[in-house]
Amino acid sequence: MKTGFIGTGSMGSILIEAFIQSGALQPEEITASNRNPSKPEKLAERYPGLRAVLTNREVAEACRLLFVCVKPSEFKRVLPEIAPYLDPNHLVVSITSPVLIRHLEDQLPCKVAKIIPSITNYVLSGAALCIYSDRLQPEDKLLLDRLAGCISRPIEVEESFTRVTSDISSCGPAFMAFLLQRFVDAAVEETGIPREEATRLASEMLLGTGMLLTAGGFTPDELQKRVAVPGGITAEGLRLMDREVKDLFNQLIRITHAKYREDVDKVEAAFPNKKT
Numbered sequence: 652m653k654t655g656f657i658g659t660g661s662m663g664s665i666l667i668e669a670f671i672q673s674g675a676l677q678p679e680e681i682t683a684s685n686r687n688p689s690k691p692e693k694l695a696e697r698y699p700g701l702r703a704v705l706t707n708r709e710v711a712e713a714c715r716l717l718f719v720c721v722k723p724s725e726f727k728r729v730l731p732e733i734a735p736y737l738d739p740n741h742l743v744v745s746i747t748s749p750v751l752i753r754h755l756e757d758q759l760p761c762k763v764a765k766i767i768p769s770i771t772n773y774v775l776s777g778a779a780l781c782i783y784s785d786r787l788q789p790e791d792k793l794l795l796d797r798l799a800g801c802i803s804r805p806i807e808v809e810e811s812f813t814r815v816t817s818d819i820s821s822c823g824p825a826f827m828a829f830l831l832q833r834f835v836d837a838a839v840e841e842t843g844i845p846r847e848e849a850t851r852l853a854s855e856m857l858l859g860t861g862m863l864l865t866a867g868g869f870t871p872d873e874l875q876k877r878v879a880v881p882g883g884i885t886a887e888g889l890r891l892m893d894r895e896v897k898d899l900f901n902q903l904i905r906i907t908h909a910k911y912r913e914d915v916d917k918v919e920a921a922f923p924n925k926k927t
Contacts, residue, residue, distance in 0.1 A: 746768055768802075
């Protein structure tokens, strides 16, 4: 299937590489553009057959399925560039959470959807959050589910929960990596263990924990109870963490939601509702 990518920055390039590595797309099926032409050109060099073009119009004209992988502020420029070259049979997928389905429907004459990926998709793991417009037919949803399923576990979510699901799925890897880094830093500072060794151990621990919580069937609460013997070392550590962490994650979610609302307001200002 001819598939276009507008924007080949961090997440756009991750998606392209993951789709190719998984076999979901062949390089010759992909057309990509970016404001910086060198970025898609480098992808074309790495994956012979991938077509790097200079304009977003060329992507729209060449492909029926388009992924728009740009920052929220870029949509004001990108959508008018491609809208004249789209018809009702095109399917445009945004990976940007603050740009809502209704924004896309107001600006584009075609089918629209949102798929919010995670960096974990680079290793063909983790979730992809799927939000579908009413314009989509069952076969369109099946197409996107199959494509996303090659690099992730597609999970359909309500758009009203976009931010919190993104906090967990897309921002979560960075949040968990931060906590893991602090764990490693403390181990090195307190004991002198080599950083490389501590990092390797912590990374393997996190991988195994994820498997216990998925394939192993444990809930987070059950896992804690299985590891923490009453009166033991782990139990002491958990008591400390419960006391010190307190409402850290509540504050985290409040902060991410505040930034999300700010970003949505900026998109609203850029794209006033055509129906009003």
